[in-house]
Amino acid sequence: MYINEAKENVGKEVEIKGWVYNIRSSGKIHFLLIRDGTGIMQSVVSKSDVSEDTFNTVKKLTQESSIIVKGIVREDKRAPGGYELLLKDIKVIQLTKDYPITPKEHGVGFLMEHRHLWLRSKRQWAILRIRHRIEKSLRDFFDKQGFTLVDAPILTPNACEGSTTLFETDYFGKPAFLSQSGQLYMEAAAMAFGKVYCFGPTFRAEKSKTRRHLMEFWMLEPEIAYITFEENMKLQENMITYVVKEVLNNCKEELKIIGRPTEPLERVEPPFPKIHYKEALEILEKHGKHLEWGDDFGGDEETILAAEFDKPVFVHHFPVESxxxxxxxxxDDPETVLAADLLAPEGYGEIIGGSQRIDDYDLLLQRIKENNLSEEDYKWYLDLRKYGSVPHGGFGIGLERTVAWIAKLPHVRETIPFPRLLDKIYP
RNA sequence: UCCCCGUUAGCUCAAUUGGCAGAGCGGGUGGCUGUUAACCACUAGGUUGUAGGUUCGAGUCCUACACGGGGAGCCA
Structure with a gap:
């Protein structure tokens, strides 16, 4: 039996394979907390109920020892979670010595050094279960609407945008780069499949050291042929709403463990507020932040804008140059682009960036040249505007920032199993 | 890359003005029949990040370096 099946097994004798989460003793009765990956369950061991051997074995158990136990499941209000196991027999697979992570407090540095073990802690377990639910519901959302998942390459031949720093590697004597986005490939795929998305890791070698940045992060990027700018935002609203509902419905236990208040999430319903870049500047001005036309928002600015609304908010029509x-x-206003960023509430900042793409060959070529990009590198991309070009658009949603918001975490480093942070790649 | 803070037991932290290096957790031993990060008693555990300097005397002051944390910038 797995621990999350306890309810259906009341009164039955079962076997649980897992690890010791904690142990408390009161002389002639031991309380053993067992975790098995699906949850944590208390097991009661009374001296009068088991052999002396079994009782002494339990007495000597240590945190994170691996064990297989047999016993009878019963309902009891005194047990955390409401169910407990009346232990009959135990087999110790390995008796653990000196497990480094204790039930008391630890510093972030120490925990990150022990990330491979930290994953076993209740809070980390809950966060990564929520991450899984978000990934699953994102994919379900698109699959249900007839999107095709098209995997984008991770090794790419050139700096797709030239602006950001890429991780470089050797590709049989030629330089290759780790992808920072699958978008350009998705544009090619959208012309073949109509509605597509990719979902995978992306990389940036920026020397960023903030609570919102990782060197390796996951991004889901849909791209849709013939979509309009307004339809694109509508799609994003529906997607975010769906994902939040799925987490609320399927991760009640996990949300409780991490203490995430659910009211702000329950408010997430379409339509989301939409403000023009110009309005955003006015709101910021009102809060004493003066930005010039063309300036991009920093973390502070995003927080101020998002705080004006109790739902995620779109900021659209950014200046072309930014x-x-x-x-x-x-x-209708060539100084601005048909682009929108979605800012998450509660100070989490940008989680989606999306736009209409240029579908005119000459304009795209002009923009490539203006940005000092190599025409040669983008030959295939320009081909898409030569052979049956259509209006199209898409967006990219950053998974870790989305998880951080939905789980209300102070830092993205806990939203991914093994975070890659500035200068840190262990474990 | 820049700014700020920190580094003392396995972990989280104390240590008064520069004057005996200490607690909780974890470990060990013993006790306790319903515990909820259980509790109680006893116990082991230290090159105070590294290298120099000032001083009768440095965990404490100075310099450099290393490492960790927070923030800024950068940022599909």
């Missing part, structure tokens, strides 16, 4: 080369200028 955004990427492939974004399509608004025909």
């Amino acid at each position: 955004k990427a080369f492939y974004m399509k200028p608004d025909p």
Whole structure:
């Protein structure tokens, strides 16, 4: 039996294979907390119920020893979780000595050094279960609507945008780079499959050292042929709403463990507020932050803007010069692009960046040249505007920032099993 | 890359003005029949990050370096 099946096994004799989470003793009765990956369950060992051998074996158990226990499941209000195991027999697989992570407090540095063991702690378990639920519901959302998952390459031949620092590696004597986005490949795929998305790791060699940055992070990037700018935002609203509902419905226990208040999440319903870049500047001005036209938002600015609303908020129509080369200028206002960022509530900042893409060959070529990018490198990308070009758009959602927001974590480093941080790649 | 803070027992932290290096957790031993990070008693555990300097005397003051944390910038 797995611990999360306790309810269906009340009164039955079962076997649980797991690890010792904690042990308390009161002389002639031991309370053993066992975890098996699906949850934590208390096991009661009374001296009068078991052999002396078994009783002494339990007495000597240490934190994180691996064990297989047999006993009868019963309901008891005194047990954490409401169910406990009346232990009959125990087999010790390995008696653990000196497990470094104790039930008391530890510093972040120490815990990160022991990330491979920290994963076993209740809080980390809950966070990564929520991450899994978010990944699953994101994929379900797109799969249900007929999107095709198209995997983007991780090794790429050139700096797709030239602006950010890429990790370089050797590709049979030629330089190759770790991908920072699958978008350009998804544009090719959208012309083949109509509605596509990719979901994988992306890399940046930026010397960023903040609570919102990782060197390796996961991004889901949908791309849709013939979509309009407004439809794109609608899709994002529906996606975020779906994911939040799925977490609320399926991760009640996990949310409780990490102490995440659910009211702010329950408010997440379409439509989300949408503000023009110009309005954003006005809101910031009102809060004493003066930005010039074309300035990008920093962490502070994003927090101020998001705090104006109790839902995620779109900021759209950014100045052309502040955004990427492939974004399509608004025909009614060519100084701005048809792009929107989605800012998460509660100070979590940008979690989605999306836009209409330039579908005109000449304009795209012009923008490539203006940005000092190599025409040769983008030959295949330009081909997409030569053979049956259509209006299209998409977006990228950063998984770790989304998890950090939904789980209300102070730092993205706990949202991924093995975070890659500035200058830190162990374990 | 820049700014700020820190580094003392396995872990989290104390140590008054520069004057005997100490507690909780974890470990060990013993006790306790319903515990909830259990509790109680006893016990072992230290080159105070490294290298120099000032001083009768440095965990404490100075310099450099290393490592960790927080923030800024950078940032599909």
